[in-house]
Amino acid sequence: MILIISGTNRPNSKTLKIAKCYQQLLDRKSVENDLFSLSDLPPNILETDLYGKRSPEFGPIQQKVSDADMFIFIAPEYNGSIPGALKLFIDCCSFPSSFYHKKVALVGLSSGRYGNLRGIDHLTGICHYLRMHVLPLKIFLPNVQNELNEDGELFKEDTMQFITEQIEEIVRF
Numbered sequence: 001m002i003l004i005i006s007g008t009n010r011p012n013s014k015t016l017k018i019a020k021c022y023q024q025l026l027d028r029k030s031v032e033n034d035l036f037s038l039s040d041l042p043p044n045i046l047e048t049d050l051y052g053k054r055s056p057e058f059g060p061i062q063q064k065v066s067d068a069d070m071f072i073f074i075a076p077e078y079n080g081s082i083p084g085a086l087k088l089f090i091d092c093c094s095f096p097s098s099f100y101h102k103k104v105a106l107v108g109l110s111s112g113r114y115g116n117l118r119g120i121d122h123l124t125g126i127c128h129y130l131r132m133h134v135l136p137l138k139i140f141l142p143n144v145q146n147e148l149n150e151d152g153e154l155f156k157e158d159t160m161q162f163i164t165e166q167i168e169e170i171v172r173f
């Protein structure tokens, strides 16, 4: 099962829209998947789910993570890296069983011109620390505001081509 992680808790994020596009593409290929948005994290997660503590709200989220054998992390660029919420989420998950030796594909996006290139490098380092197998083909979506139509869907032909190529590699990975 592939778990898509929408890597920010910002309301109305473009990240979630991109994550939903990935989910549609996996659905079209009948690939078993689920989507978790960090906007659905428990609000007091700093107090309730770090350092071995576990709230009833995080239990089902941990279960989704435990059930996945591959992840797609969609990570927006916040101050030149991944959002703190994404690192916090990773830190809250059970270690090492949540991520060890599992597969992961990475997608970066930003309103600026780099598409979170540096943040995806940071995230690659974290994933390697967690002994994950990182798909070499990573997708970067700079100027993401120009990538989505009024319905919040990706519409550019060249972007769709790159993403479709990544989806095909994800399925083969």
Ligand SMILES: Cc1cc2nc3c(=O)[nH]c(=O)nc-3n(C[C@H](O)[C@H](O)[C@H](O)COP(=O)(O)O)c2cc1C
Pocket: 008, 010, 012, 013, 014, 015, 016, 076, 077, 078, 079, 080, 081, 109, 110, 111, 112, 113, 114, 115, 144, 145
């Ligand atoms: C706290 C914060 C920091 C940000 N830092 C950057 C940045 O360093 N570079 C950049 O290109 N965009 C930056 N942005 C803009 C995001 O790239 C933009 O919000 C984009 O739409 C993707 O994020 P979203 O999923 O929150 O919409 C930042 C946004 C926030 C909320």
